[in-house]
Amino acid sequence: MAYNKTSLLFNLLLLISAFLILSMAESRIPVAKSSPECESVVGVVSGDTCSGIAQQFGLTSELFSSVNPNINCDALFVGQWVCVSGTA
Helix, strand or coil, X not given: CCXXXXXXXXXXXXXXXXXXXXXXXXXXXXXCCCCCEEEEEEECCCCCCHHHHXXXXXXXXXXXXXXXXXXXXXXXXXXXXXXEEEEC
């Protein structure tokens, strides 16, 4: 089968178009972010602070914050559960 220049150019453009469409589709696939995994929790008691709990359990403030992403350290309340062991 003999191809003329127009057919060859058309097939090349078709191949490039397919490649671009696939690469754009792959870039729109959301990448799942890992969520924190908690292994152990404690209940807040009167006088507790985030930094005090972190220090008591040998955690850095960064690790404490990462395993407790929804904790507002300025508004801890007695009985609130906080994670003291886990992975971010």
